[in-house]
Structure formats: structure tokens, C-alpha cells
Amino acid sequence: MKRKFAHVNYKDIPLFKDVTEEEWNDWKWQMRNAIRDIPTLEKVLELNEEERDHLSQTLDQFKMAITPYYAALMDKENNDCPIRKMAVPQLKELYVDPSDLNDPLNEDGDSPVSGLTHRYPDRVLLMVTRECSMYCRHCTRRRIVGETDTSSGKDQLQRDFDYIRNTPEIRDVIISGGDPLVLSDERIDYILTELRKIDHVEIIRIGSRMPVVLPQRITDHLCEVIKKHHPVYVNTHFNHPKEVTIEAQKACEKLANAGVQLGNQSVLLKGINDCPNIMKGLVHDLLMIRVKPYYIYQCDLSEGISHFRTTISKGIEIIENLRGHTSGMAVPTFVVDAPGGGGKIPVMPDYLISQTEKRVVLRNYEGMLSSYTQPSDYHSHDPQKCEYCQNEFLWAKDGVAKLLNEGGTLKPQELRREQRTNGKH
Numbered sequence: 001m002k003r004k005f006a007h008v009n010y011k012d013i014p015l016f017k018d019v020t021e022e023e024w025n026d027w028k029w030q031m032r033n034a035i036r037d038i039p040t041l042e043k044v045l046e047l048n049e050e051e052r053d054h055l056s057q058t059l060d061q062f063k064m065a066i067t068p069y070y071a072a073l074m075d076k077e078n079n080d081c082p083i084r085k086m087a088v089p090q091l092k093e094l095y096v097d098p099s100d101l102n103d104p105l106n107e108d109g110d111s112p113v114s115g116l117t118h119r120y121p122d123r124v125l126l127m128v129t130r131e132c133s134m135y136c137r138h139c140t141r142r143r144i145v146g147e148t149d150t151s152s153g154k155d156q157l158q159r160d161f162d163y164i165r166n167t168p169e170i171r172d173v174i175i176s177g178g179d180p181l182v183l184s185d186e187r188i189d190y191i192l193t194e195l196r197k198i199d200h201v202e203i204i205r206i207g208s209r210m211p212v213v214l215p216q217r218i219t220d221h222l223c224e225v226i227k228k229h230h231p232v233y234v235n236t237h238f239n240h241p242k243e244v245t246i247e248a249q250k251a252c253e254k255l256a257n258a259g260v261q262l263g264n265q266s267v268l269l270k271g272i273n274d275c276p277n278i279m280k281g282l283v284h285d286l287l288m289i290r291v292k293p294y295y296i297y298q299c300d301l302s303e304g305i306s307h308f309r310t311t312i313s314k315g316i317e318i319i320e321n322l323r324g325h326t327s328g329m330a331v332p333t334f335v336v337d338a339p340g341g342g343g344k345i346p347v348m349p350d351y352l353i354s355q356t357e358k359r360v361v362l363r364n365y366e367g368m369l370s371s372y373t374q375p376s377d378y379h380s381h382d383p384q385k386c387e388y389c390q391n392e393f394l395w396a397k398d399g400v401a402k403l404l405n406e407g408g409t410l411k412p413q414e415l416r417r418e419q420r421t422n423g424k425h
């Protein structure tokens, strides 16, 4: 079956029936006309008394913005629609679950300069704006995103660039937000140009949900700008096959034709995509529009999104249903972004069943067990004779890899016995 994606048919929606094709395809028109209040929302979908009341309570605390394009994807009558659940606030957002954390990923704690998170050795997250074209109800960064619709000023950006310039380990910069593509092409060009002036920055990634919620943003001009600064990667955020429209396809193809590798980072969300078959449909659609499924995130512990959370086992079930059953290219890595700032931890079914010195027993996706007989005379190469092993820049300087390479121990500071002796062990 060759997939055919749907066009978003906005002319059927009374609120948009007089909108010209030109306006509709103008991303700035879409941003200006984002749905931000209840009366406008009621012109595109039916709300019952209770929903209206809940919505107004929620809007006292959290912002809503839905691009007309994304609104046109919503089911007007059915409030179980996955698109609607990602866009329309629910009263549950006001509920703070005992497991909720204000900054679950400790992004503030790992922030050496304002607007920048440096957690991993060689890459940083650079937040250039707090604004988005649409506010996803499940947003991890909801504590900052949309709080004020502001972008980092030149001073702050300058300090962030200085940090990157003065930290030679950084070879990968992830431009994030908010949604960096709310910025003008000129500003994006400026940021990319400044980053490209730093010798040790090898790759640049842009994290944006625009291809999903406002594909009109991906203009020829934007692609021309990005193209000047390769290698640039774009990671986007499709969560459901209904989001894969002809418009989204065009946007992704444009970027791909400009030489951009596209990846997708989904969030596992209750009642939206917590189903192996929905996920399989999504990853197949993504490959058709030249996007490689990269991550599926376990929904994290941010405040007010507990109604979206699934168990971790649901993610394992999804991978079990993908790996081997479909193209390896279609299988993302399922990760839990560890609370407290531990970073992304991959989780998957266990494929290694048992082992001795001689053999390893593995299972495949069908449940077939195979034994792999290991070479008895295996020795790794001599690091002294390997130019890469002599390159200190490539050494793992932290973590379990360091223990394997150099021996030693890695002790949690928080152990009571460490505290009794002030760490004098």
C-alpha cells in the first residue's frame, strides 16, 4: 500500500473560509492568527459547558496558542482526537502530582550561562527563544516556554557564544527553545554564522516543531539560509500519523533537498500514541517524508503533565513490536530522560539471554535462540600503535567507559558513609 497523505482542508472551517491561499501559506499570517482564546477556539471546534469552564480555569495559568494550520487538523466533534489533546488545554494541567518535578531534567542546574545547558561532554543545548508557534500541552519545558514570548537578546547570545568559544570540547550545538524557527531568517542566519565562526563547532542541530505545527515556516529562503552553514541537522517532533500531511511532507522534503538530514523525536503520550500500531504507522510515514525516527522519549516528570504519562513498559512494548518486524531504519531508540539531570538513558527489550566466556546466547524478535561462539584468541589492537587511541580528544573522560578504560571507582557523593567521613575514603 503506497501511503497517500492528506491535504489540510481549511476552507471547510467557517473561521477560515475567507482566508486566501496566500495568507494561509504565509507563516507570519499563521503566527499572527494563532488561536489564543476561547471564543476563537469555539469557532473551530465544539466545546461543551464543562470543557469551556475547564479551559477558562486552565488559561488563567497557562498559555494556549494553536496555529490555524494545526487547528484545521483537529477533529471538530470528537474531543478524543489526538491532535486536539496535544493542542487544547485540559483542567488536568492544573493538577500537580506528587511525582511531578519543577525542573525534572535539571536544565537550570547544568546551565553555566543563561540560555545554555551543558550536560554531556561534547555538546550543548542553546535555547534561543521561549516562544513557540504552538504550545504543546505535553511540553517538557512548560515552566519556561511561553512564560514570556521573548527571544534571547544579543547580549545573552553573545555570552552563550563566548562560552562555546571558550570550551573547545564542544563540537555539537543544538539550537533549541521554545522553537528557534519562530525567529526571522535574518536572526537564524546570524546565529548560524556566529556558531560557524567557532572552529571546534563541527555540527549544528536545530530542534523545531515547525514541520509539524506550521510547515509553511519551511520556506525556500529559510532553506537557502540553512544551506550556507552545513552540516546542519534538523530534529523535529511528530507524535501521531495524523500529523503527517502533504504540507508536512513538502516542508520536510524541502529541508531534505537543501541537504538537511531530518530526525524525529516523539514523546510517548497516553491516549495519543501509546500503541505499537500507531507508532508503526508513524515511523513508516516518517520514512516516506524522508525523516529518520531518532528517539521516542518517555514522558518526563514536568509539572502538570501527569495525565499524559504512560508506564516505561509501554515504550519497551513498542520497541518489541518494531525491531525486526520492520525496517531497522524505522526503529527509534526509546529513552528515559533521567530525572535529576542524568540525561537520556536508552531502554529496550533484553536480547542477550545468557553468556559464558565461550558463548553468548541471544534471542531475536521471533524468539529464536542463537548461540554465538566467541573467538578464544581475541585481543584488541595495541593502543600504542593506533593514532586514534593516541588522540586524547577522543577519550571518554567520564562515566562507566572511563572505569572500563582506567579502572577505579565511581562513588555516589550522597552515600551516608561518604558523608560520615567527609568523603575521606
Ligand SMILES: *Cc1c(COP(=O)(O)O)cnc(C)c1O
Pocket (backbone or CB within 6 Å): 117, 118, 119, 120, 123, 124, 125, 174, 344
Ligand atoms: C537531548 C540533549 C542533548 C542531545 O542528546 P543526543 O543524545 O546527542 O541527541 C544534549 N544536551 C542536552 C541537555 C539534552 O537534553
Ligand code: SF4
Pocket (backbone or CB within 6 Å): 131, 132, 134, 135, 136, 138, 139, 140, 141, 142, 145, 177, 178, 179, 208, 209
Ligand atoms: S514546540 Fe517544543 S518547546 Fe514548544 S511547546 Fe511544543 S514541545 Fe514545547
